[in-house]
Amino acid sequence: MRIVIVGAGFAGFQAARRLLRRSHGAADVVVVNPTDYFLYLPLLPEVAGGVIDPRAISVPLQDTLPGVRLVLGEVDGIDPEARTVTYAGPEGGSGILRYDRLILATGSVNRLLPIPGVAENAHGFRGIAEALYLRDHLIRQIELADAADDPAERAARMTFVVVGAGYTGTEVTAQGQLLTADVAGRHPRLAATPPRWLLLDTAEQVLPGMDARMAAGAERVLRARRVDVRLGTSVREATAEGVRLTDDRFVPSRTLVWCVGVRPDPLVERAGLPTDEGRLRVDACLRVPGHPHIFGCGDAAAVPDGHHPGRYTALTAQHAVRQGRTAADNVAASFGIGRERRYHHRDLGFVVDLGGWQAVADPLHVPLSGLLARAVTRGYHLSALPAGRLRTAAGWLIAAAVGRPGVQLGLVPGRAVPLDTATPQLSAPTRGT
Structure with a gap:
């Protein structure tokens, strides 16, 4: 058999x-x-944010599935x-x-939409290559902004646009904002041009489809960090110089992250x-x-x-x-072992990591925020990870103690992660218990 x-x-x-x-x-x-690993997607934004090593969430199939024959x-x-x-x-x-x-x-x-320029100019977020590339890209824009003499170029490079305020987009924005704030703080010439983040979605709330209290909590955290959350708004056109929004405003930027779904x-x-x-x-x-x-x-x-x-x-x-x-x-x-059963699932709640000491969660539909939600979120991820728990916990501790590394690794060239042909990811990036 x-x-x-x-x-x-x-x-x-x-x-x-x-x-x-x-x-x-x-x-x-x-x-x-x-690949020869299972990717624990919920923690991928922390890889892009420089918090944990990608090996921590790359679970080796040969080690965790002994007896299974792997065909690459x-x-x-x-x-x-x-x-x-x-x-x-x-x-x-x-x-x-x-x-x-x-x-x-x-x-x-x-999931691509027929929007001019998106496939050519946006960055996807579906796997390790995309996360590592995005991390390098964010750091590079800050370094290039520091070297620029033109104030308009500096401002454009310090502007980061994320489309899609679902789980992935919200967490990528939260982690990216903390990373760029940390890195920009090491460049005194950029004191007058702090990083600017825009989070766009056509929905009426952040985290569409989720409990309104959780969504409101996540939005409060982002706005407190000066993220420009624009609901009911998306991208009409993307170019190498920036994005034109559906309200016809043009935002000069060198960074467009595409998180509109799958x-x-x-x-x-x-x-x-x-x-x-x-x-x-x-x-x-x-x-x-x-x-x-x-x-x-x-x-x-x-x-x-x-x-x-x-x-x-x-x-x-x-x-x-x-x-x-x-x-x-x-x-x-x-083939004769056990009995067939219908799929049935009871929703036990969701967790959303907002970086730093902040998160929102609703275990058993009890809404939580702040430190308690953060503890629940990290506890859930450690319990759900099939392997790599020690590496993950160590990454969290190191990032809390000494900050996020602010250097590029240069491991993934841009041509290796085109948005329209990115390697399929084999599970959805949503968080739940």
Whole structure:
């Protein structure tokens, strides 16, 4: 019995881990993934903010999934009739894998809008490469501003625009503001031109869709740090010199960070399987109708929401984690281990890290802010991390004691992280318990 899992994000990682426990070695579990690690996305903004090392949130698959066979590559084709998947290897080769059961957990990619100049001039935020590049870019703009004689150029380089005030955009803004304030403080010539951050969203509140009290708390923190939060506003056009907003104002800037959301990996539609809104159609047991040997979970799957009939579950990490486990249980049940069960999830709340000593959270729907929310947030992340807890905690302590490093690493050139072709991330960057 061979079980192939496509993707090692939150859903795929949890599915593989659960199958190892349920099958007791009776199945050959194969994971196909572009990297040899599972990326713990909720802490990625802290990598961009210079707080923690990226290795702390890069969980090695071989160490944490002993017994799983890892195939490095990206799946580019599925043949449900032949029960095979084809994949492209990291060095240009290709291969074919036969399966008895298939779990599609391909995750999501950047959601682009038809806005002129965005694909060419914006920075995405979907993985380690993007986080490291953004960190270098922020530091570089401050250093170039310090060297500039033209006040207009200096002001443009010290202006940073983030589009999307959801989880990712809010946390990237919070961490980026603290990083640039720290680095700019080491450049006395910039005292009269402090970093300026703009956070844009067409929604009526920061963190759209979340509890209004949490959203208001996050907005208060950002505004207290002099972040210019503009709701009901987005970008009409992006250029190398700045962005034109939907209110027709032009903001000179060299930095545009695109955090407007995600869409399912295009592989799902190319596979010829039934889809809804670009997501793989599955039933309440995560099985693809008409294809009893194929299961879907995470961002790639349109999973019926039992609490809201007629709707699908949101593209969040907490759904992906639990769907991965349910998919694994149902795959095991399909070959006689345990019983099949429907996906059911009770929302336990969310956490949003705002950097420094600030956060907002609503564990069990009790709204928290400040130090208590910060403690809950960090405690949750340490408990949810499959590995790297010591590295993460050490990074937090070092950053609190000596500040954030203010030098570029130069590891990721800009051409390696284009917004329109960024490597798909295999789970959603939302935070939950």
